Amino acid sequence: MREITKLQSAVDKAYQNFRHDNSGANADYIPFLAQIDSQLCALSIVTVQGDVITAGDTQYRFALESISKVCTLALALEDYDANTIQEKIGATPTGLPFNSVMALELHGEKPLSPLVNAGAMSAASIIKAQSIEERWQRILAIQQKLGSKDIYLSDELNQSEQTTNFHNRGIAWLLYSAGYLYCDTMEACDVYTRQCSTLVTTVELATMGATIASGGKNPITQEQVLKPDNCTRILAEMTMEGMYDSSGDWAYTVGLPSKSGVGGGILTIIPGVMAIAAFSPPLDTVGNSVRGQKMITSVAKELDYNLYKCI
Template identity: 35%
Template sequence: MDTADLQALMDRIVESVREVDDGEPHELPVHREADRDLTALALVDSEDDRMASGDSDVAFPVQSMSKAFAYGLAIDTVGLDTVFEHVDVEPSGDAFNRISLEAGDRPDNPMINAGALTVHALLPGRTGEERFRAVHDLLSRMAGRHLAVNEDLVEQELADAHRNLGIAHLLKALGVLPGDPHDVVQGYTRQCAIEATTVEFARMAATLAHDGVVPGTDEQVLSPLAARQVLSVMMTCGMYDDAGEWVTSVGLPGKSGIAGGIIAAVPGRCGIAAYSPRLDTHGSSVRGILALEKLSGELSLHLLRPGLAKI
C-alpha cells in the first residue's frame, strides 16, 4: 500500500471511530478532565517514516504502557533469568490491579501491577527516583526528545496509592520485592506519568518491533532478547483480562494504559499507537481498540493470518 492510500485509510478509520461514544475516562482528575473527543492513530516503520491521523500531536501519560519498556530494561539490567525468578510470564485472567500471585508467590506476569512493581524494583538505581530516571531516559531516547512528566498525575496517584502500596507490602513480606515498598511505589508512579504523543508512542512500539533499535537510527536501546521477550508477554498478557479478545481480533503484541493509549507492534515491520481517553471495563481505550482492529484487518497484520502484511 502506498503512502497516500495508507494515509487515507488511517484518516477513514479515525473518523469512523470518532462516532463511537461508549466508555468513560478514568476517574483520576487528570484523565477525567481530558477532552473525550480526542482520537489519534499513528504508525512508524523501521526507517522512521511516520503516518498519523487525528489528534496525534497531543501528549498524554504513558501509564501502564510503561510496563512493557520497564520490563525490557529490567531484563537488560539483571538478566532474564533473574527477572524470571521474581516475575512469571503467565496470563492472570485478572484485572490489572488485582493481587495475582502464582503458587510460588511470584506475580503472574509483568503487565499487571504486582509484576510491574516488582520489575520496577529490578531497574538500575538504588532509589525510586534513580529507577524512574532510567525508564525516563529510555523512553526519551525512543521518542527522540526529552519527555515531560505530568506532576499533577504523580500527586493524584500518590494521594490514593493504597492498593499499590498494599500489593508492594505483600510482595515484600513474601520476599519477592527488592527494596522499600514506599520507594518502589513512588518510583513506579513517576514512571507512569511520563508523557508523549501518539506518534512518539508508535516510535517506541517500532523500537520493540525492530529488536530494540530506534527507528531511523543505529541506537540499540534494548537487546534483541529483551525486545523479543517484551513482545511475547505483550501478546499474551498486555491487555489484562481482555487479552484473548485482543489476540483474536487484532492479533498483535499490544499494551494499553488508563490514559487512553494503546501500543501495538508488527515484528520486523512497524509500531502502531492509538489514543482516545474513553475506556472500556478492562481499562483500555474503546476507540483505540476499534481503530487498531480496523487497521489490522485492512492491512492483514494479524500474526496468525497467512501471508505478508500489506505495508
C-alpha cells in the same frame, strides 16, 4: 511512496470511522484522567524505516500509564536476562484484573507478569540503582530512548496518582513480604507511580513500538536501545497480558502484540514492520480505549496484518 499512501489511507479511514464513537468513559479513579477531554482522538504509525503517518490529535500529550510497564520490563531485561526476570517476576498471565490482590494470593504472592501492577512494581524494584532518584531517572531515560527525548513527568498527574495509590501500596507490601520486591517497598511504589505519570504523543508511543519492532533500534534516532532477543520477550509478554482481561480476545480477533493504558493509549506492534499507536480517553469496562481498539483493529485488517495468519 505507494506503501506510505496505503498506510495513510488506512489510518485516515480508521480515524474518520471511529473518531465520533461515544462508547465508554474516562477513568475516574484518578482525578487527572477524569477531566481529560473525552473527544480527543489520535492515531499514528511509525515504521521500522522511520516513516511517520498520523491522523487526529497527534500533538496532544496523554498519560502513558500502564504502557510504561513495557519500558520498565525492557530495562529490567537489559539489566539482567530473560531467565532471571522469569524467575524473579514471572512470564505468565494472571487470569485476573491488572490490580488484583487475589492473583497474588493464588500464586504464593509471585506477581507472574511484569505487565500487571504487582509485576510492574517488582520490575521497577529490580532495576539497578543506588537511590530512588537514580532508579527513576533510569526508567525515564529508557522511555525517552525508546520514544523521544521530549517525554517528561507530569507533576500534576504524578501528584494525582501518588495521592490515590493506596491499593498499589498494599500490593507492594504483599510483594515485599513474599520476597518479590527488590528495593524499599514505598520506593518501588513511588517510582512505579512516576513511570505511569509521564506524558507522550501517539507519534512517540508508536516510535517506542517501532523500536521494539525493529529489534531494539530506534528508527528515528538510529540508536540501538535494546538487545534484539529482549524484544522477542517483550512481544510475548504483550501478547499474553497487554490488553488487561481481554488479552485473549484481542489475540484471537486482532492477532498482534499490544499494550493499553487507562490514560487512553494503546500500542500495537507488528514485528519487523511497524507500530500503531492510538489514543482516546473513553475506556471499556476492562480499561482499554474504545476508539483506540476499533481504530487499530481497522488498520490491522485493512493492511492484512495478523501474526497468526498462515497463508
